[in-house]
Amino acid sequence: MLYGYKGKLLHIDLTKEKTKTIPLSETILKKYIGGRGLGAKLYWDLIPPGTDPLSPQNVLMVLSGPVGGALVPGSGKHVIVTKSPASGGWLDTYSSGRMTPEMKFAGYDGLVITGRASRPVFIFIEDEKVEIRDAKSFWGKGSFETEDYLKEAFHPDCGEMCIGPAGENLVKYACVNSEYFRQAGRGGAGAVMGSKNLKAVAVKGSGGIRCADMERIFALIQEHYKIFKVSPIGIARHRYGTPLTLNITHPAGMLPTRNFSTGQFERGIGTIDKDGVANATTSDRACYGCPICGCSKFVEVNEGLYKDTKLEGPEYETIGLLGSNLDVDYLPSIIKANYLCDDLGMDTISAGNVIGFVMECMKKGLLTEKETGGLDLSFGNYQTANELLELIAFRKGFGDFCADGVRDMAKAIGRGSEDFAMHSKGLEFPAYDPRAGWGSTITYSTTARGGCHRRAWPPMKEVLGGVHPFTTEGKGQMVKELMDDNCIMHSLLVCDFQGKFIPLETRHFRDYLHAVTGWDYSVQDLYGCAEMIETLIRQINTREGFTAADDSLPKRVIEESHPEGPTKDRVIGAENFKKMKQDFYSVRGWDSNGIPTRETLHRFKFNEDTTFKL
């Protein structure tokens, strides 16, 4: 008997409006674990190279992990795996809520959605019953209204995910919402749903999740709470949530400010940082089934232009990109922008990058009000920035130009704008300037989905962990280890905050995996799985035509220095960047062009796996 897992996926073909189940063998589950790992295997088998991300042939997968919904800290997560419209390669994007538990209660480890519906539709799943319902009256509506409807019309305690107008209009950084303020934000999964005419998926199951050793799970959680109770970083995290990060990145010179032109934002301290958000906070929130280190804050704007805006958030990334990056120190504006992005169904990170890029272009005269349709997008002009968000989601006027992300925008503008279009592989940067911790150059450039902070979080070592931030020494190995840790968490599938802030190590997660599934992995086994999964994902992108040349960063990061702060006059330089990348490839067992070597591939025995077919 399988514990934790359900042993099958549900395949829904929207073109034919047909469903069937796909069995998952124990061998595959043991090897690929779940979440990102299982997603990599499925992507490799189901999405042939060259598939247009927005075509019916692209596959949208919603996957859980073995420990999901089993009270394990941070286990209320699901991952969407698909081909990214932003990068044209591998995409895994994570969110939380009731999707994972309800999929399991309904008897599935995940959903595999293919084809394209003939009209806007909802998918309602109730155990074996799958219903494809007309969603025409909700096309064009915001995420929140849609989610309210799902909770009312289907079940108040259902798992659900939906898109907003940005996804419908194929904005390349459209997100997929779940549980209102939780988003699978990055890489444009929302546009993939939009291309399938799929407004929302709602799941309700009547079953439960059986585990191999229930008492052990209970005991582990109590044990880990004791670790958390005396963890200063954990307590601070719970008290302030992610806005605390700003108080770490600002002194480090890592906080993106005015489109990454500097790394410090003095005006942000006390206004948009931990204290700014704490002053606006009315209650603490947590993701589904997260018993220990819940870190969400619910805020309310009490006065001014954006009075009465209520929101769970804003998180650090949003504050960095829609705040300091736009030269905005007015928290209510960030709250409003966050609310708009969530409701319109758009990634706040990419949106902040896009607007920051436009602002710099205007400052440099590369864009004028003639092109922007009269919008004065100067740094700090938050009202106009917030207006632009709506134009982007509906692809109206200048918004249409902005809807494809900074890579395409820079390509169209030219004239050196590529140098400060802050992206890698078409995915805009998160809120950590790599110049203040050189390890991030490796994660941003080599990560399969593009500029991303969730594969590894080098600031943990380079800002908080005493590792020298401005050197290339040992960075390849350091990033590889951080990435492997996260890969294990994202395959189990738990939130990586638990690892950092309780803090828990891989051996703790091994214990959970054992208690839930009964399968006895060693810590070494799990690191082996991580190496294999990361190599398979690399192989996926290699098959799509990506090479080391695509593992690139904008000139600003490599050749420019910051004008102030601890990063002043420090230039990474092309040689150093290349060295770190090569170090990383080599510890991964990839060749100098970033392609996994034959020996490496041989080690993982991919050819012995059975192949998934639809």
Added chain:
Amino acid sequence: MGRAIVIDERKCTGCRSCELACSGAKEGEFIPDRSRIRVISNALKGWSRPSVCLQCEEPMCMPVCPVQAISKTKTPGGDPLIYLDQDKCIGCHRCIVACPVGAIEFFPKLKSVKCDLCGGSPKCVQFCFYGCLHFIDLSEEEQAKRSKKIKTLFNKAAVEIAKQETYRRRKDFSLGASEVTPPPPEKEKVEVSFFKDKT
């Protein structure tokens, strides 16, 4: 003396670990729909709160049970407990209708279930690390105050529920009610002619 579950609703984060822990302990699997404690929430307004049996001094569920399956007792630790004997329960759901705070559950085709304080060491409280659920020893004075407040709440709830429910019940069940006794046979209709007899 005795302990009771005390809820600080401002501290609830909506993580629903209480539901998972309860169902895990009571049902042997994680199945929150079968939890004895249930959370309701409004994400857009940023609130949530758990709801669980208050172990009232004057329970409204107890007197309505036709087979006396519900009784007032104490946990081994001496905490007041309203106990529902599953062996006696016939699944009539009268107790569910009676409880003003919706603390008794039933699962499809099953008998009523309610919180039994896990025999004096409630799992939900053990797994609420955010400080919302507490299991606290109450003095006699506190107990008396609590009972009085519950009574006031229930009286208020009964009036409210009656207001909202009577019409709905009438609407949904008056048809069934009208069918409980077959009506008397209809009288024979007398033929009436409007035309004068020409003869």
